[in-house]
Amino acid sequence: MKIALAQISPVLGNPERNLKLHLDYIKKAVSRKADLVVFPELSLTGYTLKDLAAELAVNPRKSPTFKKLLEASRTIDLVLGFVEEAADDPGLVYNAAAYLSRGRILHIHRKVFLPTSGMFEEGRFFAAGRQFRPFDTGRVRTGLLVCRDFLHYGSSYCHFAGGAGLIITISAAPGRGVDEPRSPGFQTSRMWELMGEAVSFFSSAVVVYCNRVGYEDGAVFAGGSFIYSPFGKLITRLPYLEEKFEVIEVDLAEIGRARKSWPFRRDERPEVIWQSLEKIIRENHED
Amino acid sequence: MKINLPLVVKTLTGFIREETRKAGFDRVILGLSGGLDSTVCTYLAVRALGPRKVLALIMPYRDLDREGVAHARKVARLLKVRFREIDISPQIDAYFAAFPTDNQVLKGNKMARERMSILYDFSAREKALILGTSNKTELLIGYGTIHGDMACGINPMGDLYKTQVRELGRHLKIPKEILVKKPTAGLWPGQTDEGEIGLSYEELDLILYLLVDRRQKPDEVVAAGFERKKVRRIVEMITRSEFKRKMPPIAKISGRTVGHDFLYPYDWGK
Numbered sequence: 001m002k003i004a005l006a007q008i009s010p011v012l013g014n015p016e017r018n019l020k021l022h023l024d025y026i027k028k029a030v031s032r033k034a035d036l037v038v039f040p041e042l043s044l045t046g047y048t049l050k051d052l053a054a055e056l057a058v059n060p061r062k063s064p065t066f067k068k069l070l071e072a073s074r075t076i077d078l079v080l081g082f083v084e085e086a087a088d089d090p091g092l093v094y095n096a097a098a099y100l101s102r103g104r105i106l107h108i109h110r111k112v113f114l115p116t117s118g119m120f121e122e123g124r125f126f127a128a129g130r131q132f133r134p135f136d137t138g139r140v141r142t143g144l145l146v147c148r149d150f151l152h153y154g155s156s157y158c159h160f161a162g163g164a165g166l167i168i169t170i171s172a173a174p175g176r177g178v179d180e181p182r183s184p185g186f187q188t189s190r191m192w193e194l195m196g197e198a199v200s201f202f203s204s205a206v207v208v209y210c211n212r213v214g215y216e217d218g219a220v221f222a223g224g225s226f227i228y229s230p231f232g233k234l235i236t237r238l239p240y241l242e243e244k245f246e247v248i249e250v251d252l253a254e255i256g257r258a259r260k261s262w263p264f265r266r267d268e269r270p271e272v273i274w275q276s277l278e279k280i281i282r283e284n285h286e287d
Numbered sequence: 288m289k290i291n292l293p294l295v296v297k298t299l300t301g302f303i304r305e306e307t308r309k310a311g312f313d314r315v316i317l318g319l320s321g322g323l324d325s326t327v328c329t330y331l332a333v334r335a336l337g338p339r340k341v342l343a344l345i346m347p348y349r350d351l352d353r354e355g356v357a358h359a360r361k362v363a364r365l366l367k368v369r370f371r372e373i374d375i376s377p378q379i380d381a382y383f384a385a386f387p388t389d390n391q392v393l394k395g396n397k398m399a400r401e402r403m404s405i406l407y408d409f410s411a412r413e414k415a416l417i418l419g420t421s422n423k424t425e426l427l428i429g430y431g432t433i434h435g436d437m438a439c440g441i442n443p444m445g446d447l448y449k450t451q452v453r454e455l456g457r458h459l460k461i462p463k464e465i466l467v468k469k470p471t472a473g474l475w476p477g478q479t480d481e482g483e484i485g486l487s488y489e490e491l492d493l494i495l496y497l498l499v500d501r502r503q504k505p506d507e508v509v510a511a512g513f514e515r516k517k518v519r520r521i522v523e524m525i526t527r528s529e530f531k532r533k534m535p536p537i538a539k540i541s542g543r544t545v546g547h548d549f550l551y552p553y554d555w556g557k
Contacts, residue, residue, distance in 0.1 A: 012554045050550040175298070178291045185294070215305045217553045220298050241297055 001139055001252050004034035005236075007225045007244045009214025012046030015056060019044065019065050022080065025245060026072045032247040035139070036077040040170050040212035040225075041111075041147045042095060044082040047172040048216040053125040057085035057093040060105055066098075073100035077137065079210075081146065081170050083126075084108060092127040097144045097170050099137065107135040111146035112155065119174065119219065132158035140165045140206075140252050147171040150195060150209070160203040161270040165230070165255040167199065171211040175222030175240070185240040189224045193237070201232025204258035204265055206250055213243050230258035288496050290451050292458040296334065299443045303335035306441045307416050309557035316415035318402050318436070319343035319370065321358030323461075323470055324420040327452050328444055330459040332418060333366045342415055343370040346402045348379055352473040358465050365462070371409075375401045395474035399435025407438075416440040424449040427495055428521065429528020430472075430484065437531060448492040486517060494521050 006025045011017045022039060029037040041047065044065065045056045060066040060082070069078060077100065084096035094110035110129025114122035132155055134143040143159025143166070150156065150169040159167050177187030192209060200207040206229065213223040226237040227248055238244045259265045307315055315332050319325045332341045345359045356372075363370035379398055388394065410417050419439025421431050426445055431437045444452060449470065456466050470480045470488070481487050486494075494513055497503045498521070505522050509515045537546045 011557065012552055013556050046552075048552040048554070050552055052551060052555070178295050178298075179289060181289050181291045183291065215302055215554070218302075220302065240294075241301060 001036065001250050002032070002034040002247055003208060003227065003250050004029035004032065004037040004245065004247045005208070005210050005225045005227070005238060006037055006039050006043075007210065007213055007223050007238045007242075007246075008040065008043065009212060009221070009243055010040070010043050010046045012048060012216055013052045013056065014046070015044050015065055018046070019068060022069065022078075023072060026076060026078065028245060029247065030076050034076060034247045036079065038168060038170065038208055038210040039078070039080040040210050040221075041081040041097070041172040042083065043080045043170070043212070046216060047212070047221070048219070049083070050121075050125060053083050053095075054093050057083040059085050059087045060098060060108065061087065066100075066105075070100055070103050070105070074103045077101040079144065079168055079170060081172075084110065086127075093125075094129060095122060095126045095146055096129075097146050097168075099135070099142065099144060099168075101137060106137060107133075107142075107144060109133075109144035109146060111149055113148045113152050115148045132162075134159045134162035134164040137166075140255070142166045142168060145169040147173060150199075151191070153195070153199070156195075156199040156203060157273075160205065160265070161268060161273070163265075164203070164205055165252065166206045166208065167203065168208045169210070171209060171225075173211050173222055174219040185224055186222050189222050189240060192224070193226060193234075196226055196228045197232050197234070200228035200230060201262075202264055204230040204255060204262060206230055206252070206255065213241055230255045231261075288448065288451065288492065290447075290454065292455060295447070295455060296331070296458070299331050300335035303332055303418070303441070303443050306554075307336065309554055310416050310440060312414060312416040312440075314340040314342065314413070314415040315418050315440075316342045316344065316406060316410055316413060317418040317420060318406055319345050319359045319362060320352070320473065321345075321355035321360075321362065321465065322473075323449075323456055323465060323468075324422055324444060324452055326358070326362050326461050326465050327456045327459060328418055328420040329362055329366060329368060330456075330461055331443055333368060334459075338367040339369070341366075341368040342409070342413055343368050344402075344406060344409060345370060345372045346375050346405060347372070348374075348398050348473075349376045351476060352471065354468070355471075355473060358462065358468075361462060362465070373405055375405070391475045391478075395472060396432045396435060398473075399432035403435050403438045410440070418443065419445070421445055422447055422449050422452050424488065424492055424495060426532060427499060427528075428484070428491070428524040429531045430480065430524075431531065433531045448495065449488045450492045485520070490517070491521065494518055498522070498525075 084094045086092040097109045099107045112129045116123030134141050141163045143164035175186035196207050208227050210225045212221045224240045227235040236248045343363050347356050406417050417440040419442035422444050425431045497508045505518050508518050539547050
């Protein structure tokens with residue numbers, strides 16, 4: 001499977017220009033014979049939206065922008081980020097990731113963990129998603145995550161327990177911490193890679209992480225998108241801080257090989273985890 | 288407090304390039320005093336945009352900082368940036384002839400605001416975005432003039448402590464005499480920042496680093512080996528200068544108010 005990573009810098013609050021940016025990269029990915037192109041978190045709108053979040057929210061089943069993207073998805077699969085307005089629950093807007101394929105919306109994941117501390121204020125402007133659910137793409141069972149979701153390891157675990165062989169995280173992660181003179185990137189970049197390595201190895205899954213670059217309101221997005229193999233080996237890492245497009249061949253047969261070598265998936269007992277969690281939650285929330 | 292210098296240069300030059308473009312400019316302007324901060328900022332701007340896109344204004348008051356002016360000229364010539372010298376003495380003298388004072392801080396603030404006023408005028412004339420040169424140390428303790436040297440279009444250096452700016456200056460190979468001289472706000476002849484603040488930048492930055500970046504409580508900083516009196520003084524300087532780091536509060540009476548719940552990004556649509 002050929003996966004294209006579009007490590008781009010979307011325009012903040014201008015979906016028209018971002019749609020054009022997407023279509024340009026999609027064309028590039030198609031010409032490179034990619035099967036899937038992955039864009040970063042909130043790639044259609046930019047990240048630091050504040051009150052714009054509510055104004056730019058769309059119902060993907062009615063949005064003219066999505067109509068064009070769905071058209072494009074007839075030749076290549078797409079993962080992108082946008083603000084979703086719940087069709088069945090008006091007024092609630094989500095930081096969402098969509099998987100489009102063969103002219104259809106295969107899946108929408110609403111970001112569950114909204115960072116709301118320090119420099120982040122997502123909880124002020126977005127409603128939180130409530131589930132992690134892997135889905136089939138025709139090639140491989142896939143799980144979607146949005147940025148901070150990935151740093152809570154239970155999120156990837158749900159996809160693993162649900163049988164995902166491909167876990168895709170779209171991200172708008174700022175680079176922070178420059179006081180390690182010998183590290184090539186920000187301290188926070190190391191944090192994402194650490195999780196990528198661990199999740200790919202212990203889930204025997206391909207882990208794709210697409211982060212954005214560029215600056216918004218003083219924050220710098222770190223880039224450094226990566227793909228790890230089901231054996232926990234780094235397949236590619238894009239440069240930090242630079243706009244970059246890369247198409248990478250990923251061997252999906254490695255998922256099966258890894259699961260034969262390390263039977264974490266075969267021996268997994270989600271029901272034990274579930275029962276344990278249930279007990280913990282009940283005890284913690286008893287009044 | 289050591290920093291990854293190549294990564295910092297890459298981040299800050301990218302910041303200058305992108306934010307300048309987003310603001311609708313293709314060049315920048317800054318006040319060049321010949322001190323460490325404005326020199327390092329000029330070097331960064333040249334790396335980001337090239338020398339022809341950088342305009343440096345050297346704005347002395349009489350002979351208050353002759354050495355600074357010489358250093359500023361040297362930097363401008365070394366980097367081949369466009370520069371202009373504008374003597375602010377006539378307007379400052381005219382003002383204080385009408386409203387005399389011996390208070391050097393009042394005079395210093397007036398000069399800082401005069402330079403700001405000239406920078407904004409030239410920003411419009413030259414269609415150049417103003418680069419601010421306040422560092423993290425100054426911003427945290429409020430060692431700057433509100434609506435004076437703190438006013439700017441963008442600030443690439445505001446997250447670097449003074450000692451880190453010096454490290455960056457060494458990395459960028461700025462002239463040695465600027466690297467080693469005692470920092471001064473140029474308020475009066477022989478004035479130095481460290482003399483006025485009452486602490487060396489090394490000590491001040493370390494205490495700030497522990498309080499701010501490491502989120503330590505003042506008592507913990509004292510336990511780490513710093514004098515209680517100094518720590519208390521720094522905490523007080525931080526607290527008392529918060530107004531310089533914020534937009535002024537707007538009295539809220541409606542359901543949606545600028546600054547309270549009318550919230551849009553600075554880089555809106557860019």
